[in-house]
Amino acid sequence: MEPHWLVRPRTIRLLWIAFIAILAATVAAQFVVDMHPHFGVDGLFGFNAWYGFGTCALMIVGAKALGLLIKRPDTYYDAEEDGNGHG
Amino acid sequence: MDTANVFHPGLILIVGALVAAPLRGNLRQAATLLFPLFALFAVWQLPDGAAWHLRYLDYELAPLAADKLSRLFAAIFTLMAFGGALFALGQKNRVEVPAALLYAGSAVGVALAGDLVTVFVFWELMAIGSTLVVWSAGTPLAWRASVRYLAVHLFGGVLLMAGIAGHVADTGSVAFARMALDSPAHWLILAGFLVNAGAPPLSAWLPDAYPEASWSGTVFLSAFTTKTAVYVLLRGFPGTELLIWIGVFMIFYGIVYALLENDMRRILAYSIVNQVGFMVVGIGIGTEMALNGAAAHAFTHIIYKALLLMSAGAVLYRTGRRKCTDLGGLFQSMPLTAVCGIIGALSISSFPLTSGFISKSMVAQAAADQHLLAVWMLLAAASAGVFLHAGIKFPWFVFFQKDSGLRPAEPPKNMQAAMLFFSALCIGLGVYPDPLYAMLPFPVDYAPYTGAHVVAQLQLLLFSGLAFFVMLNFLKRTLTITLDVDWFYRIAGARLVAAVGGLISRTLESVSAALARRSGALHATLLRQHGPEGTLARTWPTGSMAIWVVVLLLAYLVLYYLY
Numbered sequence: 001m002e003p004h005w006l007v008r009p010r011t012i013r014l015l016w017i018a019f020i021a022i023l024a025a026t027v028a029a030q031f032v033v034d035m036h037p038h039f040g041v042d043g044l045f046g047f048n049a050w051y052g053f054g055t056c057a058l059m060i061v062g063a064k065a066l067g068l069l070i071k072r073p074d075t076y077y078d079a080e081e082d083g084n085g086h087g
Numbered sequence: 088m089d090t091a092n093v094f095h096p097g098l099i100l101i102v103g104a105l106v107a108a109p110l111r112g113n114l115r116q117a118a119t120l121l122f123p124l125f126a127l128f129a130v131w132q133l134p135d136g137a138a139w140h141l142r143y144l145d146y147e148l149a150p151l152a153a154d155k156l157s158r159l160f161a162a163i164f165t166l167m168a169f170g171g172a173l174f175a176l177g178q179k180n181r182v183e184v185p186a187a188l189l190y191a192g193s194a195v196g197v198a199l200a201g202d203l204v205t206v207f208v209f210w211e212l213m214a215i216g217s218t219l220v221v222w223s224a225g226t227p228l229a230w231r232a233s234v235r236y237l238a239v240h241l242f243g244g245v246l247l248m249a250g251i252a253g254h255v256a257d258t259g260s261v262a263f264a265r266m267a268l269d270s271p272a273h274w275l276i277l278a279g280f281l282v283n284a285g286a287p288p289l290s291a292w293l294p295d296a297y298p299e300a301s302w303s304g305t306v307f308l309s310a311f312t313t314k315t316a317v318y319v320l321l322r323g324f325p326g327t328e329l330l331i332w333i334g335v336f337m338i339f340y341g342i343v344y345a346l347l348e349n350d351m352r353r354i355l356a357y358s359i360v361n362q363v364g365f366m367v368v369g370i371g372i373g374t375e376m377a378l379n380g381a382a383a384h385a386f387t388h389i390i391y392k393a394l395l396l397m398s399a400g401a402v403l404y405r406t407g408r409r410k411c412t413d414l415g416g417l418f419q420s421m422p423l424t425a426v427c428g429i430i431g432a433l434s435i436s437s438f439p440l441t442s443g444f445i446s447k448s449m450v451a452q453a454a455a456d457q458h459l460l461a462v463w464m465l466l467a468a469a470s471a472g473v474f475l476h477a478g479i480k481f482p483w484f485v486f487f488q489k490d491s492g493l494r495p496a497e498p499p500k501n502m503q504a505a506m507l508f509f510s511a512l513c514i515g516l517g518v519y520p521d522p523l524y525a526m527l528p529f530p531v532d533y534a535p536y537t538g539a540h541v542v543a544q545l546q547l548l549l550f551s552g553l554a555f556f557v558m559l560n561f562l563k564r565t566l567t568i569t570l571d572v573d574w575f576y577r578i579a580g581a582r583l584v585a586a587v588g589g590l591i592s593r594t595l596e597s598v599s600a601a602l603a604r605r606s607g608a609l610h611a612t613l614l615r616q617h618g619p620e621g622t623l624a625r626t627w628p629t630g631s632m633a634i635w636v637v638v639l640l641l642a643y644l645v646l647y648y649l650y
Contacts, residue, residue: 004419007490023553026545033538038455039463048467048546055468056475056554059339060561063346070570071347074410077568077577 023049093138095151096126096161097199097209100168100192104216108185116176119184123169126195130161137201146261149201156382156528160198160318163386164191167310167393174397174505175303183223187307190216194311198318202261203251203276206319210247210283214240217312220304221296229299235573236296239282239289240312247279266323277324284316284367285360286333290340291573293360298352298409302400305352309359309396310389317366317385321528326373331462334371337364338469345476346562347569350409351399351485355392358435358477361469362388368466369450372457375529380449382527387442387516391434394509395481398428401502402485405495411564415488423497425486427506434513436478436548437470442516444544445523445535452533470544471551478548479555484564 005011027046037043103122107115137149153161168191175184193216196209214237222233253272255261266273285293297308324330341361348354362384369381401424408414418425430441437443447470454463497503516523524531555562616623 003490006418007416007487019549019553023549026542026549029542029545033542035539035543039458039460041460041464042543046546048543049550051467052471052547052550053554056471056551057558059342059468059472059475060346060554060558063343064561066343067347067567067569071565071567072570074349074566074568 093132093134093151094125094129095139095196095199096129096133096165097192097194097196099126099129100165100188100195101212104185104188104192107188108181119172119176119188120169122188123165123172123191126192127162127165127169130158130165130195133158133161133199143204146202146204146255148204148261150205151199152201153199154528155526156318156321157198159382159386159526159528160314161195162526163389164194164198164311164314167191167307167389170390170393170505170509171303171307171310173508174306174400174502176501177499178301178303180223180225180301183220183301183304186216186219186223187304190220190307190311192216194315197315200263203254203263204261206263207244207247207251210315211244213312213315214244217308220307221300224299224301224304226299229301232296232299235576236292238576239292243279243282243289245279246275246282250275250277250279263319263322265325268324268327268329277320277327280316280319280323281333282316283312284320284363285313285337286367287336287340288572290337290360291571294344294348294353294356294571295573297356297359298350302404305356306393306396306400309355309392313359313363314385314389317363317370317381320367320370321378321381325370325378328371330367330371331459332371334364334367334369335462335465335469337361337367338465339472340364342469342472342476344569344571345480347567349411349564349567351402351411351414351481352396352409354411354477354481355395355399358473359392361473361476362392362435365447365450365466365469368462369453372450372453372459372462374453374457376449376456376533377453379524379527379529379531379533380446380453383446383449383523384443386523386526387434387446387513390509390512390516391431391442394427394431394506394513395435395477397502397506397509398424398431399481399485401498401506402495404498404502406493408493410566411484411488412566414485414491414493416486416490417493417495418486419490420494421486421497423503424506425482427510428486429482430510430513432478432482434517436474437544438478438517438548439536439541439544440514440517442513442520444517445520446516448535448540448544449533467547471547471554474548474551475555479552480562483555 027049030046035043041047099122103118103126106122107118110118133153135154137152139149139151141148141150168188171187172184175187178184190213193209193212197206197213200206200209218233218237218240221229221236250272253270253275254266257270257272266276268274268277282289293313297305300308320330337360341357341359341364345354345357345361348357366381366384366388369377369384402414402417402421403409405421406414434441434443437447451463451466451470454466520535615621
């Protein structure tokens with residue numbers, strides 16, 4: 001069966017191209033829009049672009065690291081609470 | 088009781104709950120829809136100031152009082168009750184929707200309370216209504232979660248009660264007005280409020296309990312408890328700087344835990360804590376712009392969060408599945424649900440032309456106006472993080488991701504109607520925010536749609552999206568949960584109780600063994616003295632009685648003679 005048009009590799013490649021074009025456009029828009037920065041640091045070129053990407057990458061890595069410590073199988077509480085005989 | 092001639096919108100909902108509970112079929116459905124509409128109408132009729140007065144134990148209570156702030160919250164709570172009831176028309180459980188109306192009515196009651204006693208009464212009613220909503224899902228998991236949920240909220244209620252009692256003792260007044268953190272009583276009141284807001288250290292009650300409710304129950308739950316807490320913080324503690332940092336913690340707690348989560352509705356539950364964090368930061372900043380932003384964000388948040396949970400609820404209703412690892416590819420057979428979910432996801436991410444854009448940005452603007460660079464930077468990172476953990480993650484893993492092979496149909500028409508209604512509100516407020524701005528407590532001097540703001544927000548969000556897809560391997564869903572503070576009362580507490588209980592029962596055993604030995608000996612002595620053959624219980628012959636009487640009389644005679 002033919003997969004849905006939205007999930008065909010061709011469509012996905014086109015979506016990536018369009019996405020990257022839009023990303024470039026939002027940064028390029030800074031040349032025509034006055035960003036009137038408030039603090040200084042937000043006046044750096046493409047501040048919101050690299051800051052958004054960077055902080056998100058940081059949050060993903062941070063969450064992953066925290067997950068190593070406190071992730072448990074999703075049956076954890078069932079087993080523990082049954083083991084304690086509470087219900 | 089002296090009352091102006093107005094209805095109490097909260098009591099209308101509570102009466103609606105009692106009327107709807109015994110009804111069945113169409114009558115019941117009509118009641119659950121009409122009472123919220125009537126209540127919404129009544130909100131519009133409220134005059135400014137206290138409409139009802141009541142004397143109770145020497146205190147002047149104002150059980151019904153209104154101003155712009157309380158009217159804003161009462162309006163969104165009743166609107167939410169209507170939307171939720173529309174979504175839940177097909178709910179088979181007979182307790183859930185009446186309980187939700189009781190819950191909504193109590194939330195409205197808090198919003199329209201002019202004094203702290205009334206706040207407390209409705210606060211506790213809210214805990215009962217919401218516990219019933221969780222419990223009515225009818226599963227063992229929901230039962231356990233509802234008990235934990237109730238325990239946390241009763242604890243919060245105790246803090247609040249103690250604080251109110253202290254406040255009344257200090258000031259002699261029960262009026263609900265702005266408070267400063269200058270006495271233990273006010274700290275207790277703040278703590279009681281923060282428990283319901285989902286603030287640390289007890290945030291875990293929210294993602295623990297809400298996702299265990301039914302497909303429609305979670306929709307109701309997302310709206311009232313935390314936003315009522317936002318309302319009372321707005322009225323009681325505006326400009327309390329501590330709240331900025333509590334809010335920042337909530338924001339990043341929500342993001343990190345949601346990133347690790349596999350259950351679609353628990354992802355959205357964590358993001359409630361995250362979004363309430365933005366409001367709490369706004370309350371902490373405390374300028375008119377910030378307070379307007381917090382109030383506006385509570386209003387838009389209720390709508391888009393309910394919309395997100397409706398779309399998740401529709402998926403759960405049709406598939407019975409909650410885990411991202413079991414879902415995926417549903418856009419093919421549930422396109423309308425997917426589109427509505429995406430509209431909710433864009434709104435929570437504050438995409439331009441959605442309701443989140445015109446509300447959340449006021450908080451960031453307030454931080455900039457106050458030159459709070461660190462707070463502003465954290466809020467910007469958090470905005471990107473919201474898109475990451477909820478804006479893309481929820482629709483991607485539920486509706487796209489991989490083909491799970493599931494081809495569920497769209498949900499029934501009433502559920503579609505509720506989703507379309509709330510989607511329209513999300514877009515409508517995003518495109519035309521003026522009616523909402525006119526309802527805010529302070530005059531609004533803010534234009535969300537400037538070129539700079541739109542470009543900055545698009546950069547922030549789209550590059551956050553890039554990070555999501557570039558790092559997708561790091562975000563692969565696994566069959567895991569993440570430990571939280573609730574571990575302490577679910578596991579550590581249970582183990583402690585088991586250990587202490589074991590200790591106590593062992594001690595009791597040895598004590599009772601010792602007692603048994605002692606009492607055995609005691610018993611033998613008693614038997615010897617008082618038993619059938621015992622010295623003191625023997626039947627004595629009459630002759631020995633006579634002898635003893637003679638002895639006594641002789642002794643008496645001797646004593647009499649001697650003295």
